[in-house]
Amino acid sequence: MKNSYIKTLKIKNVIHLVISFLILTNSAFASNNQDKPNFLFILTDDQAYTAMGNAGNHQIKTPNLDQLAASGTKFTHVFNQGSWSPAVCAPSRAMINTGRNLYHTGMKDKSIATQARPEHPLWGETFKNAGYDTFMTGKWHVSRQALLRSFTSGKAIHEGGMTYDHYNATMVNLDEKTHQLSAPYPSKKHTSELIADAAVDYLQQKPKRNDAPFLMYVGFLAPHDARQSPQSYVDMYPGKNINLPKSYLKQNTVDQGDFWVRDEILLPIPRKEEPVKQFIGEYYAMITHMDAQIGRILDSLESSPYADNTIVVFTSDHGLAVGKHGLLGKQNQYDHSIRAPFIIAGKGIEQGKVSKGNFYLNSLFPTTAELAGIEVPATVQAKSIVPLLSEQGMSDQKSGLYDYIYGSYRHYQRMVRTDDFKLIYYPMIKQTQLFDLKNDPEELNNLAADPNYHEQLVMLQSKLIDLMKELDDPLDFNAPAQSFKKAGYAIIPWRKNDKRLN
Structure with a gap:
């Protein structure tokens, strides 16, 4: 009986030690998770770097983006490296998600719908393998294979190109348990609102799901045409009140190649002043409506347990002409089309700073990895901008990664x-x-x-x-x-x- 008691006691002691070890391990893991910053990445589609109030544009209303810029660091010269396709957004997203240069992403015109090279670790995939919960909503436009490799879950995902109808876009969900995509379904409401709904829902449900740090990828379809937004937003920007840009021309002075690509035929050529003004007003309306949805996401983040430990990055895939140089689209090399807005704010980021930058969008991958303490894959070619985020980097007059x-x-x-x-x-x-x-x-x-x-x-x-x-x-x-x-x-x-x- 005595031996049996001692044996039972020893077993209980072992169990107690195991439980204590697990508690300590989980506590350490939780502590490590709390030390790891979360990331909220917001990507818009076709938003010019000047299309924000904080860029000195006094005609457009973007209060939430303006507040984000004031609470963090804004870079004024951030570039899309280019495109091998009339759909400039596809190569841009390929570069962002591989961290590689334009002709090294492994995603050419014919292969983009089906392939993502397995030897190139993807941004979301790298974070997922490092223990991050990775979530996707909105426009993806890389490949389904890359989508499944990158994210643990997703809601209201627009896989491919544009449907040109923001009220009836095709969406899918990514189930966390089965890691399968749902059947396609129509948005039934404006894409900006549906995507914001999905992002807010993720932030609200995340504490119940797990304590892993997260990477949220929120890809708005706006302000890409069709220029659709609620009438109340359209009414904010009547064409008669819109100023023409200083570089407005009736027609571009050179044949830039794809002069008749669909972006350019949204208005007649040569351009006329009144239609261009209305076009710009509709563009601004979409951005202001989208800004309100971004505000909803930021408010949800602020009221969440993650407010003090999240880095927010806002940018677009490239710019847009919208009447400048006689052009409407992004198939050109003028600054209005190759530059993108870029704001980074949150834990450890200087507030109210403005710097030049002189880097490409593919720096997003190595920058966030470095901030998270994740080893940057050897396949990543872009440079991290972390040195530019320091006070020393800010004090450099050039404040840029590249001279050319x-x-x-x-x-x-x-x-x-x-x-x-x-x-x-x-x-x-x-x-x-x-x-x-x-x-x-x-x-x-x-x-x-x-x-x-x-x-x-x-x-x-x-x-x-x-x-x-x-x-x-x-x-x-x-x-x-x-x-x-x-x-x-x-x-x-x-x-x-x-x-x-x-």
Whole structure:
């Protein structure tokens, strides 16, 4: 009996030790989770860097984005590296989610719907493997395979391109338990509202689900056309009250290649003032409506247990012309289309700071990984901007990662810029533009033929060649269409009878 009691006591002691160990381990794990920052990533579609009140645009109302900028750090010069497709958003998202450069994402036109190279760890996938709960809502536009690799759950996900109807977009959910996608269903309400609903619901339900840190990927479809928003928001921006941009032109001065891509035919060419004003007003209405939905998400975060331990990053996939240079879309290399808004706020981020940046959107992956203490995969090519977030980085007058910024659009355009000058070259028509950005920020006066700027022209031409080699740009200026096609990229123009390809 005594031996039996002692044996039972020993078993109880062992069980007690095991339970104590588990409690301590779980407590340490919970503590580690609390030390890990959460991330709320908000990505808009087609939002120009000037389309916010905090960018000095006094015509548009974006109170929530303005408050976010005031509570964090805003970078003014953040760039989309380019596109091999008329749908510029697809390559941009491929770069964001791989952290790789334009021609190294492994996602070309024909493969984007089905593939994501397994040897390239994805942003969400890397965080998920590091113990993060990864959640997706809104526009994805990379591939289903990449979606499933990246996220543990998702709601109101728009997988592909645009349906051009914000009230009837096709959505799917990603079930956390089965890791299967639901049958497609219609949004039945404005996409901005539905996506905000999903994000708010995630934040409210998260404490009941697990204590893992999270990465939320919230991809709005707005302000991409169709220009649909509630009438009350449209009424805020009557066309008669809208000022035309300083760089408004009836028609662009050069044939940039895809001049008849669908973005450009949303209004007649040459442009007329009144339709352009109305077009801008409808664009602003979508952004203000979306800003209200972003406010709902930020309010939910503020009232959650995660308010003090979450880093919010806001940006867009690229900019948009919306009447500037006689253009409407993003298939060009002017600043209004290659630059994106960028705000980062939250734990450890300087408040009320404004800096230049001079980096690409693919820096998002390594930056957030470094902030989370996650090892950045060797396949990531982009640089982290963490050094720019320090006071020392802020005090640097340039406050930028790169002295030279590269840009590319299909086989039609190549670009290189510094803080002072920009060169755009059009290989198909052998035409060059050179702009003095300090004295001509609207990029209206082409100085390429001015002998006073010959030195800057030659320097940038040389630097463009260097960057093309560095980034493995497959384009051969002597045979642009043929070399691009040989590299596996589509060269079919929107106008399929383009005789320049013959």
